Amino acid sequence: AQSVAQPEDQVNVAEGNPLTVKCTYSVSGNPYLFWYVQYPNRGLQFLLKYITGDNLVKGSYGFEAEFNKSQTSFHLKKPSALVSDSALYFCAARGDNDMRFGAGTRLTVKP
């Protein structure tokens, strides 16, 4: 069975600094990996995905993610964090007939 782990409940960074939100996965077959963001009182929004091809995937709002097959990781990154990036971030893996989400990481960017 597939699973997704986000080892950090909380990540704090200062505005302007680079940020990383970690995700590891366990899937059978080729991984289909996604990142979503959830702002307070709003639905989940799609950020980016890895299906195949380049290991560095670029997405919305300046975010990118690095797929590492040997480490089974799909970490979310941004070179320069903004206060407005503060939100709850979810990593997800698509299976044959379902989607597994991690428990989420709360990102706080301080001015």
Add this chain to the structure above:
Amino acid sequence: DTGVSQDPRHKITKRGQNVTFRCDPISEHNRLYWYRQTLGQGPEFLTYFQNEAQLEKSRLLSDRFSAERPKGSFSTLEIQRTEQGDSAMYLCASSLGAGLRRGYEQYFGPGTRLTVT
């Protein structure tokens, strides 16, 4: 707004009552998904449809939960004989997709928050 919509946004019910939630997907999306999200957790997959066919329902939480998508457009999720443990946010999402293709991102609605008293 052509996004995924859900109705109602909030539902308070007494234990033992039945509730039904509606989801309207993005019009060109043929796949529709239901999830449950509890506080501090990621969404938990419940079931999904491709057009009107329910392709996965083994993950529904109990036989009190059922979902339909009769015409391949909107969907309903029903919970019978609600229990306090059913209190959660119920999310709907839709995507493109056909056959075994799994690479399409899902677009989520705002959710229905259920409170069972």
